[in-house]
Amino acid sequence: LATTLAEHDVVWACAVTQRDVSRSVIVPPWASAVVAMKASNSANISSRWVDAGPELAALYGSNGDALPPERVGVLGRAAFLGATARGDAPSPILRGLAVLDRLACTAIAPPPPSVPAIPDLDAGGTNRQRFEQHTADPACAGCHQQFDPIGFALEHFDAIGAHRNVDAGLPIDARGSVLGLEVDGAVELATTLAEHDVVWACAVTQQLRAAIGHAPRTGEACARDALAESFRAGDGDLQALLVEIAASEVMTR
Numbered sequence: 001l002a003t004t005l006a007e008h009d010v011v012w013a014c015a016v017t018q019r020d021v022s023r024s025v026i027v028p029p030w031a032s033a034v035v036a037m038k039a040s041n042s043a044n045i046s047s048r049w050v051d052a053g054p055e056l057a058a059l060y061g062s063n064g065d066a067l068p069p070e071r072v073g074v075l076g077r078a079a080f081l082g083a084t085a086r087g088d089a090p091s092p093i094l095r096g097l098a099v100l101d102r103l104a105c106t107a108i109a110p111p112p113p114s115v116p117a118i119p120d121l122d123a124g125g126t127n128r129q130r131f132e133q134h135t136a137d138p139a140c141a142g143c144h145q146q147f148d149p150i151g152f153a154l155e156h157f158d159a160i161g162a163h164r165n166v167d168a169g170l171p172i173d174a175r176g177s178v179l180g181l182e183v184d185g186a187v188e189l190a191t192t193l194a195e196h197d198v199v200w201a202c203a204v205t206q207q208l209r210a211a212i213g214h215a216p217r218t219g220e221a222c223a224r225d226a227l228a229e230s231f232r233a234g235d236g237d238l239q240a241l242l243v244e245i246a247a248s249e250v251m252t253r
Contacts, residue, residue, distance in 0.1 A: 092151025
């Protein structure tokens with residue numbers, strides 16, 4: 001039964017669409033093609049392949065077949081960038097939290113009620129300066145230093161995902177960090193994530209969670225670790241990972 005399901009086209013299509021909606025996972029229309037092309041984990045994060053209609057291609061400044069040099073992978077797409085904005089401004093907080101949660105499997109506790117609100121933007125100030133002012137507050141710094149620097153690396157993209165070089169008349173500062181490594185801009189952020197061991201392990205955890213309907217439990221840790229080792233050894237082949245999950249002991253016992 002498991003091996004038959006693992007090779008069936010209906011199951012492959014379902015693997016793309018069956019996601020944890022309760023946690024607001026973004027499933028872009030190119031996801032099915034990523035699976036169909038046997039794309040790797042790294043390509044998912046750092047590929048410039050795209051299938052964009054005329055309007056989206058115009059936003060990207062591309063011909064619709066490839067992302068321009070300043071965009072790579074899921075982090076360079078309007079679906080992600082727009083969903084992690086707040087109102088008419090990009091949110092380094094939402095963008096950083098999304099990267100940690102979905103790509104690094106790192107959960108951050110909600111802020112306590114006593115945390116002050118993000119200050120209004122001073123006249124002539126940039127979006128980054130607004131959030132840096134908030135992070136400077138000792139009551140906020142401990143948590144925000146974990147995810148704001150990730151979002152800062154995406155400051156070249158506005159609230160709808162359009163690329164920009166200036167904000168409030170000032171040059172964009174897209175220096176940041178992720179998982180303890182310094183980056184400058186979206187491309188460095190994506191390429192750093194694409195090669196990080198934490199992200200590789202998280203990719204397995206997320207696919208396994210989608211398959212079994214819950215986060216891997218203590219008794220399933222050995223199966224997860226074996227899948228992660230095989231996934232890394234196979235250069236992050238996502239199709240092969242799904243086949244191995246379908247035939248693994250957590251699915252067949």
